[in-house]
Amino acid sequence: MTPEEILKQCQEADVRLVRFLYCDNGATIRGKASALSGLPGRIADGIGMTVAMMAMNALDQLQPVAGLGAVGEIRLVPDPDSFAVLPYVPSSAAMSCDMLTGDRQPWGACPRSFLKRMRERLAARGWRLRASFEAEFSLARQDADGGYVPFDETVCFSSIAMTQAAAFSTELTAALEAQGLVVEQYYPELGHGQHELSIRHDEALRAADNHIKLRESIRGVAARHGLFASLAPKPFPAQAGNGAHVHFSLWDGEGRNLFYDREAPAGLSQVGRQFMAGVLEHLPALVALACPSVNSYRRLQPQAWSSAFTAWGYDNREAAVRVASPFWSDVEGSTNLELKAADSSCNPYIALGGLIAAGLDGVERGLDPGQPIDVDPATLSDGERAVLGLHRLPSSLDQALDCLVADAVLTEALGEMLARSYLAVRRSEARAFAERDEAFELRQHFYKY
Ligand code: GLU
Ligand code: MG
Numbered sequence: 001m002t003p004e005e006i007l008k009q010c011q012e013a014d015v016r017l018v019r020f021l022y023c024d025n026g027a028t029i030r031g032k033a034s035a036l037s038g039l040p041g042r043i044a045d046g047i048g049m050t051v052a053m054m055a056m057n058a059l060d061q062l063q064p065v066a067g068l069g070a071v072g073e074i075r076l077v078p079d080p081d082s083f084a085v086l087p088y089v090p091s092s093a094a095m096s097c098d099m100l101t102g103d104r105q106p107w108g109a110c111p112r113s114f115l116k117r118m119r120e121r122l123a124a125r126g127w128r129l130r131a132s133f134e135a136e137f138s139l140a141r142q143d144a145d146g147g148y149v150p151f152d153e154t155v156c157f158s159s160i161a162m163t164q165a166a167a168f169s170t171e172l173t174a175a176l177e178a179q180g181l182v183v184e185q186y187y188p189e190l191g192h193g194q195h196e197l198s199i200r201h202d203e204a205l206r207a208a209d210n211h212i213k214l215r216e217s218i219r220g221v222a223a224r225h226g227l228f229a230s231l232a233p234k235p236f237p238a239q240a241g242n243g244a245h246v247h248f249s250l251w252d253g254e255g256r257n258l259f260y261d262r263e264a265p266a267g268l269s270q271v272g273r274q275f276m277a278g279v280l281e282h283l284p285a286l287v288a289l290a291c292p293s294v295n296s297y298r299r300l301q302p303q304a305w306s307s308a309f310t311a312w313g314y315d316n317r318e319a320a321v322r323v324a325s326p327f328w329s330d331v332e333g334s335t336n337l338e339l340k341a342a343d344s345s346c347n348p349y350i351a352l353g354g355l356i357a358a359g360l361d362g363v364e365r366g367l368d369p370g371q372p373i374d375v376d377p378a379t380l381s382d383g384e385r386a387v388l389g390l391h392r393l394p395s396s397l398d399q400a401l402d403c404l405v406a407d408a409v410l411t412e413a414l415g416e417m418l419a420r421s422y423l424a425v426r427r428s429e430a431r432a433f434a435e436r437d438e439a440f441e442l443r444q445h446f447y448k449y
Pocket of ligand 2: 136189196
């Protein structure tokens with residue numbers, strides 16, 4: 001769409017403000033909005049923003065990061081392909097933005113430009129990654145004291161829960177479809193107030209844009225029903241955590257799924273195995289990108305179906321990478337891997353970019369993923385896990401960040417400025433929450449993700 005076409009669509013839909021959105025190092029979705037007057041110019045030029053925002057943590061504490069201080073500006077330049085009128089708020093639309101420097105170059109700390117760079121690495125081989133984030137979230141009401149209480153106390157996949165939440169879930173489905181997302185499944189999940197909605201996979205950049213739309217829509221539609229929705233990894237310590245499992249597969253230019261090989265065991269190709277091996281090899285560091293909040297490590301525990309070891313397996317829901325059963329009607333098209341060690345406190349551009357860098361390293365080095373694990377790895381002894389090469393994933397954000405610092409493949413992929421600002425922001429969150437109690441942590445994560 002041209003800027004003029006976007007303006008026309010806004011006029012027809014009675015839009016007054018168009019949000020220029022980005023997701024920061026703390027995975028908070030932020031932005032500025034343009035009125036219709038001057039909109040085409042702002043689409044072309046972007047909206048100016050201080051460089052300091054990429055040094056801001058999730059508590060709005062500005063971190064000292066060299067070059068990201070009071071002096072200097074980047075431009076938030078929207079991608080017209082991501083334009084959508086927002087069905088859950090009046091007269092508003094949104095687009096996802098890249099951060100460009102004054103000379104129109106991708107800025108070193110821009111997460112979306114990082115994912116584009118990783119996409120180019122794949123494109124150099126004629127490949128594309130398709131992905132989808134499955135959103136689990138907790139629906140809640142606010143009690144008289146301002147605390148959050150689960151919306152229901154129903155059980156997993158319960159039809160009663162479906163009925164109780166139907167006004168919300170059907171409006172959410174319609175809102176997502178109106179924004180061009182293809183909704184696949186919805187169901188009430190295990191925890192009180194926990195629900196899950198999955199959307200169809202798409203090319204990597206679009207998949208990350210879609211996850212932003214999904215996060216925004218879940219909260220926005222819930223608010224219309226007087227409810228609060230949290231995609232935080234563990235909003236209620238006694239309830240199941242919220243994952244954002246990433247389903248992914250590699251495709252060539254002719255539309256063939258490179259993860260599929262009819263002759264291979266379970267149809268998983270050699271390239272699929274190598275890509276998975278790369279993800280597993282880098283996983284202790286990759287979780288710093290995919291499970292990057294303090295709250296993530298309440299979820300990422302053994303026997304919580306969120307994964308806790310560097311294991312893979314066929315439909316093993318305690319494995320960090322699950323080889324998902326394909327659909328009978330389209331085995332080639334639906335062969336895919338699922339990374340369970342991911343949650344919605346991640347920046348989806350950074351997490352997917354990291355996933356690509358890790359997977360490609362596996363392909364380049366011809367890595368082998370080892371044996372599939374067909375038990376819950378937590379039930380094995382330390383000795384058995386050592387023989388199988390299974391390692392416990394980091395159990396805190398600080399540990400994960402230490403693994404990231406030590407991982408040259410991922411830090412080189414992120415690039416100097418993004419790696420440095422990301423580490424500063426996430427380290428500061430680990431420090432800030434270490435000084436406070438559990439109630440503060442839960443409250444500060446609840447309505448940020
Ligand atoms: N809620 C689980 C998690 O934290 C996932 C449950 C499932 O869908 O298998 O990832
Ligand atoms: Mg689930």
